[in-house]
Amino acid sequence: NLTIAQSSVNEPKKETLSPKKWFEKISLRGYAQVRYNRLLETNEKVKCEQCDRSWGENGGFFIRRGRLIFSGDISDRLYIYIQPDFASSVSNSFQHSFQIRDAYFDLALDAKKESRLRIGQSKVPYGFENMQSSQNRLALDRADPTNSPVSNERDLGIFFYWAKAEIRKRFAYLVSSGLKGSGDYGVFAFGLYNGQNANKTEQNNQPHVVSRITYPFKLKSGQIIETGIQAYTGKFVIEKNTKNKATESSFIDRRVAATLVVYPQPFGFQAEYNVGEGPEFNPNTTTTEVKSLNGGYAQVMYRKKINENHITPFIKYQYYNGGKKHEIDARRYIVKDLEIGAEWQLKDYFELTAIYTISDRTFEDVALPDNHQKGNLLRLQAQFNF
Amino acid sequence: NLTIAQSSVNEPKKETLSPKKWFEKISLRGYAQVRYNRLLETNEKVKCEQCDRSWGENGGFFIRRGRLIFSGDISDRLYIYIQPDFASSVSNSFQHSFQIRDAYFDLALDAKKESRLRIGQSKVPYGFENMQSSQNRLALDRADPTNSPVSNERDLGIFFYWAKAEIRKRFAYLVSSGLKGSGDYGVFAFGLYNGQNANKTEQNNQPHVVSRITYPFKLKSGQIIETGIQAYTGKFVIEKNTKNKATESSFIDRRVAATLVVYPQPFGFQAEYNVGEGPEFNPNTTTTEVKSLNGGYAQVMYRKKINENHITPFIKYQYYNGGKKHEIDARRYIVKDLEIGAEWQLKDYFELTAIYTISDRTFEDVALPDNHQKGNLLRLQAQFNF
Amino acid sequence: NLTIAQSSVNEPKKETLSPKKWFEKISLRGYAQVRYNRLLETNEKVKCEQCDRSWGENGGFFIRRGRLIFSGDISDRLYIYIQPDFASSVSNSFQHSFQIRDAYFDLALDAKKESRLRIGQSKVPYGFENMQSSQNRLALDRADPTNSPVSNERDLGIFFYWAKAEIRKRFAYLVSSGLKGSGDYGVFAFGLYNGQNANKTEQNNQPHVVSRITYPFKLKSGQIIETGIQAYTGKFVIEKNTKNKATESSFIDRRVAATLVVYPQPFGFQAEYNVGEGPEFNPNTTTTEVKSLNGGYAQVMYRKKINENHITPFIKYQYYNGGKKHEIDARRYIVKDLEIGAEWQLKDYFELTAIYTISDRTFEDVALPDNHQKGNLLRLQAQFNF
Structure with a gap:
């Protein structure tokens, strides 16, 4: 949690003799x-393919993420970030298997590194929770409404980021301090x-x-509040079951989202909401069609230090009504989930999170056209930072 | 061969100023x-899927293992071990392709690290040869009778290990000295x-x-002798050919094994035997059913240093009568293999092993229900340590 | 571009006390x-499966290569080179996904490292352009005529390399100087x-x-000229469409090639040509059969330093008439491609290459038995060295 996923703000360096x-x-x-x-599972048919494949029947011990990050400043102007996932x-x-998450x-573009061109596979600047590393997030999974547009948060392309050096330092502080910032994706972002x-x-x-504007305001009290807005547009090609009656596979895909984050100093609040349109399976007609979608989440948290430990209880609620374009048939979803949990962090190397989840999920496709599931369960995660 | 696959025994450290x-x-x-x-192959139909896919017809040069090990003490209480295989x-x-072998x-649990909780994918503490690194083993492949319960030796879960600090040092010595120890999986082990x-x-x-107790006794002569006992139980879901008449896919799977190791100082002896029950294909009824199984191996070896070289000739015999749950239909096996070989080790970075194998193998499934093969061959392996 | 893909020439070392x-x-x-x-694409049906899967319809941003190279001298006699590709x-x-390119x-065999045995997966010593790293090549892709015999340039086996220490230094210089040498695959090579x-x-x-002889002659002017000859033979098993009428899958596969390289000091010239025979799809009979093949390429280039930049314009023409054994049905090819491009290299960490390609390609298999495509396009590549 004490590490930063972006290149350090440039500081003047003396010439060194040895390379x-x-x-x-x-x-x-x-x-x-x-x-x-x-544990404490009431319905093994409640699942979330996007969140965690070990949720529900036949699930067991599971490595959700295993990340090795090779990164560094290669020269005065080039920073690299290569992050395989081994899960x-x-x-x-x-x-x-080992697969790239980031390779950017x-x-x-300037000596102070206020303007940067990012080339390769990296996070699409859409949403605060999407930008925030899973290493730092309180909830085990990102919320469906704002994560469904960019499954795995990333894509391959070219992105421009800009922020004043002073604000880049603030973005870095929001991570290194343990306040669970998003990392530095600029105040202004634009990408193809x-x-x-x-x-x-x-x-x-x-x-x-895609484009995004976000700003971390610092109040006189020291409290930092970040607000942001972001939007993207494009065409998405879905995967279909052979019994899906849709004649097209390509669909319009566009959304706009708003973000508000009050960092936990010690009380925090975080909310995002987005609306848009995209492919969604219609179980009545057994076809995938373009439909409007909307949803968001809100979270309150409290961060407490006790000796070498940080304890952070939180409550999060999410709602989503729309399709998931990256799942078969652009599966139809209605999600109403409440999570009550706490993260215990020991020094900087170990974290244990326990969450009681009260879930209400409709997820329907050609194979399962009538599927509304409710249930509760306890979710446990051990995280190791190295 | 001079490296240790477990965290070092804790030693008091002075506070250092720079991280x-x-x-x-x-x-x-x-x-x-x-x-x-x-080379010298008499029957190209003799094969062993579990051992080495390049054994038999259409085999050629083959990278059996390629391992990169990222490991270390991250803090006073956290040790990590991440081992991809690139073969x-x-x-x-x-x-x-790169795939995880270990990620634990x-x-x-205590300052002396006598009690440890191991979380992630790691070796299941069942059998001495299974715990011993392939980097250190004399034979090219582990014996079928004791390796068939835990193909690839590993699984995902949570394990508890305990050993006195003094014994942990002995386990470490048995590897670093070149005596081909198992590494440190505790005197007592328990896992889910x-x-x-x-x-x-x-x-x-x-x-x-699973649970295991093992102990490396040190005689007054300096000779070390290790004895162990281990057992596990569970339910295993097999993969079936569509023509398999078994109605169930889930089978009871349990075994108990005994171990005796006399370390090569310079003469050595090693033997393990296990009995149990599990799924096994029955060619008479074209079905997979629960059957009892048994088998083991015995090996004698002699370790000789000549200048910068170690030469270790050995003879190994194995017998197995049972199913292999991890192969299609829980393939039926009767194995009687004799191996006569020698390992030449140059300093610590290169090893060449040559083994003449006299093999007698029955391996039967739905596709090949009557398959008894006998044959001899010369097996060669170059190993590079780095 | 300033790195060398082979072990350094041995230099006498003092004994050091600490390992x-x-x-x-x-x-x-x-x-x-x-x-x-x-960009500027005139026919989206022009493609090259072997070169670049993002060429043509539905292509987009693409990571063509992502390489991490773990290498080094492990001891006085062992050098390792492990190169995963993460694209x-x-x-x-x-x-x-992460997959090995090199693991050798x-x-x-001698203290001066003039004779070496290379074991594992590595480049097959056939052709100059094949040996040259893609990090150093001007054109985005290797030429079809000389790359088609060894797709991905590599195979698994055992190779012997020999060169005098003085020539090994010259091979190293040809890479480190930026002259885009091949790296050191010996003056004489032989492999299985x-x-x-x-x-x-x-x-x-x-x-x-396979065997190869190559020699980098150094003229009094300092100009270096390399000439080489190489050949291989074997049997290759192709993959066939079920409608392919060929009864055999195994075909003779053999070629011989000649190489001439005048290194760009500052004008350069490079040409290779090969002839041979191997499997080739015949669209008239819908069968794959052994046919003779031939083809080569020629390239002129000019290397210019401007402050911290190197600019290298070049023109390359290639011709190939034969099958590609590693593609389905040993797809039939007639290729006539002209490339006009330039590489801009900023210091040693960034390169941008732009190439206008005038392509004329026939590529035919069972699924597409009549397929002659012509078209032009602009190709862009950003390369990052670290």
Whole structure:
């Protein structure tokens, strides 16, 4: 939690005589999350494919994320960030494969690195919770309403980021201080990207377009409040069941979202909401069609330090009504989930999170056209930072 | 061969003023095994899917293992061990993929690290040869009778290990000295794990349970002798050919094993035997059913130092009569293999092993219900340690 | 561009008292190439599966190569080179997987390392452009005529390399100086390898055989000129469409090639040509059969330094008439491509290449038996070296 996912703000450096060694330019760090979701479970049919494949029947111990991060300032103008995940699933019988999450290269356009061009696969600047590292998030999974537009949060393309050096330092502080900031994706962001989500081949001839403005205001009291707005548009090609009656596979895909974050000093509040339109399965006609969608989440939290520990209880509610374009048939969702949990952080290397989840989920596709599930369960996660 | 796969025994440390650099906390080492199995071959139909896919017809040069090990003490209480294998096979046309073997995180429960909680994917504490690194084993492959219960030796779960600090040092010495110890999996071990083997998704709702007690006795002569006992139980879901008449896929799976190791100082002896029950294909009825199983191996070896070389000739015999739950239909096996070989080790970085194998194997499933093969061959392996 | 893909020429070393740390023995470096091929495109049906899967319809931003290189001298006699690619594609929905390109281990047979045995997966010594790293090549893709015999340039086996220490230094200089040398694959090379190309399982019982002789002559003017000759032979097993009428899958596969390189000091010229025979799809009979093949390329380039930049304009023409054994049905090809481009290199960490490609390609298999496509396009690549 004490690490920063972006290149450090440029500081004037003296010329050194001996060139840097490789291990002074590139560093390795990472984290891993091991979960168990089967305690106090009332309905094993409640699941969330996007969140956690070990939720529900036949789930067991599960490595949700295993990340190794190779990053560093290679020169005065080039910063690299290569993050494999070692918990990627090729198939049920080939788990724990290595796959890229991030592989991006930042070219600083000015000496102070206020303007940067980011090339490669990286996070699409849409939403605060999406930008925030899973290493820092309180809830085990991102909220469906704002994560469904960018499954895995990332895509392949070219992005421009700008922020004043002073604000870049503030973004860095919001992570290093343990306040669970988003990292530095600029005050202003603009990008072109394939639009089929991370690690998928492009399926059409036009890129998606995204833009975002966010600002972390610092009050006289020291309290930091961040507000943001973001939007994207493009065409998305879905995967269909052969019995899906839709003749088209390509659908309009566009959204706009608003963000408010009051950092936990010690009380915090966080909310995001988005509206838009995109493909959604219609169980009445067994077809996927363009429909409007909307949803968001709100979270309150309280951060308390006790000796070498940080305890952060929180409550989060989310609502989503719309399709998930990246799932088969653009599966139809109505989600109303309440999470009551707490994160215990021991020094900087171990975290244990327990969440009681009260879930109400409708998720329908050609194979399961009438599927409304309710249930409660206890979710546990051990996180190791290294 | 001079490296240790477990966290070092805790030693009191002085407070240092500057925090450790990443490369002082995490280290990288590894090894690779390149094989050729086609010389002096008398029957190309003799194969062993579990041992070495390049054994038999159409085999050629083969990277059996390629391991990179990222490990280290991250803090006073957290040790990490992340071991990708880069010789993993997604399919015949996608070889040499990176996949996790180990990804575990040890939390020390006391300052001397006598009690540890291991979370993640790691070796299931069942059998001495299973615990011993392939980097150190004399034979090219583990014996079928004791390796078949835990293919790839590992699973995902939570394990408790305990040993006195003095014995932990002895376990470490047995590896660092070149005596080919097992590494430190405690004197006492207890674990809960998914039970479908490493890198496979869990297929049912109950974890497997395992426990082990082992002890390396040191005689007055300096000779070390290790004895152990271990057992596990659970339910296993097999993969079936569509023509398999079994109505169930889930089977009881339990075994108990005994171990005796006389370390090669310079003469050594090693034997393990296990009995139990589990799924096994029955070619008479074309069905998979629960059957009892038994088998073991015995090995004698002699370790000789000549200048910068270690030469270790050995003879190993194994017998197994039972099913292999992790293969299609829980394939039926009767194995009687004799191996006569020698390992030549040059300093600590290169090893060449040559083994003449006299094999007698019955392996039967729905596709090949009558299959008894006998044959001899010369097996060669170059190993590189780094 | 300033790095060398081979172990350094041996230099006498003093005995040091403290053993080397892991990070002094193993180093990490790498490079990545991000492309966009859709500008000024006149025919989206022109494609090249072997070159770049993002060329043509539905292509977008694309990571063509992402390489991490773990390498180093482990001891006086062992050098390791392990190069994963993180842009490997398991399927359209599982991109950016980690897969080995190189995993080889050099055993020096003499103290000066003039003779080396290379074991593992590594480049097959056939062709100059194949040996040259993609990090250094001007054109975005290797030429079809000389790259088609060894798709991905590599295979698994055992290779012998020999060169005088003085020439090994010259090979190293040709890379470190930015003259875009091939790296050091010896003056004389001989190898045995599986022959089904990198990362594929062997499909028959005989290895391929290859040999190569190359020599970098240094004129009094300082101009370096390299000439080479190479040949290989073996049997290759192709993949067939079910409608392919060929009864055999195994075909003779052999070629011989000549190389001439005048290094760009500042004007350069490079040409290679090869002839041989191998499987080729015949659209008239819907069958794959053994046919003769031939083709080559020629390139002129000019290297200019401007402050911290190197600009290298070039023109390349290639011709190929033959099958591609590693593609379905051993797809039939007639290729006539002209490329006019320039590489801009900023210091040693960033390169931008723009190429206008005038393409004329016939590529035919069972699914597309009459397919002659012509078209032009602008190809762009950003390369990051770290």
